[in-house]
Amino acid sequence: MAKEKLNTQALGLDIGLAFVKWLTGAENLHYGYWQGLDVTAANLRAAQEAYTTRLFALLPDRPLRILDIGGGAGETAKKLLALGHQVDIVVPSPFLAERCRINAPGATVHECRFEDFTGTGPFDLCLFSESFQYIPLDRGLPKCLTLLDAGGEIVLADCFRRDSFQPDATLATVGGGHRIGHFRETLAALSLEVLSEEDITEHAAPSxxxxxxxxxxxxxxxxxxxxxxxxxxxxxxxxxxxxxxxxxxxxxxxxxxxxxxRQTRNAQVFADNNIYLMMRLRPKG
Incomplete structure (x- = not known):
């Protein structure tokens, strides 16, 4: 009988979430927003809450049907539900899908990749919070356009590789995401207008x-x-x-x-090689 393959991804997520929950009381693995905060473990929850506050400020001020794409462990969805929104979560990891069902029981959880999502909506908002980088560049925004209701919007918060980035043959360079130039080209080719764009690299990098x-x-x-x-x-x-x-x-x-x-993965290296954007987009017309 063949041995079952170890699920190292689920194991790593389980350990990571358990540690963060022990440290902060919540299962958040996203960056923090560190403006005005000392970069210490004691301030991690405050920094992550500041990030969420900044993210939610981009949402239209009305009850929404939200598609939370790559919803992590469901912490963001839980907060959105508490604000009176209706939330569907798309998450490919069985482990994270189960955490979403536990942390955000009022949400509808779709255990699949966004590329394979078959829901029809329509949604008032498509939300990417550090998940856009994991979706093929030619699939993410075009698929959102098929799911939005009239007047719907896209909120995108994620890091992108600077066009000057050069990978190291051996060592890893902190950060990730699509090349910012390629993203801009994709955005320009779509029927989308940028309602707002903020570069928060300086305040996210201390994470x-x-x-x-x-x-x-x-x-x-x-x-x-x-x-x-x-x-x-x-x-x-x-x-x-x-x-x-x-x-x-x-x-x-x-x-x-x-x-x-070593300390080769640090805030300055992150800022040199990445740009972290928070954006609000809307279909033209």
């Missing part, structure tokens, strides 16, 4: 420093254990090192070292 600080603490702990094993249990240390070298190739070991022991 990266906080995340890197956490990994550096883990790295420090692992380094201390390694030092103790080297001094007092060299054979055990050799065996563990051998297991790691067999399980991870050179590139993966370099990236793990980068995550745990």
């Amino acid at each position: 990266v420093d906080l995340e890197q600080g956490l990994f550096n603490v883990l790295g420090y702990g692992i380094t201390r254990v390694d030092e103790e094993l080297s001094a007092k249990r060299p054979r055990l240390r050799w065996g563990l090192t051998r297991v790691v070298s067999l399980a991870l190739n050179t590139r993966k070991r370099a990236r793990l070292d980068q995550r745990l022991n």
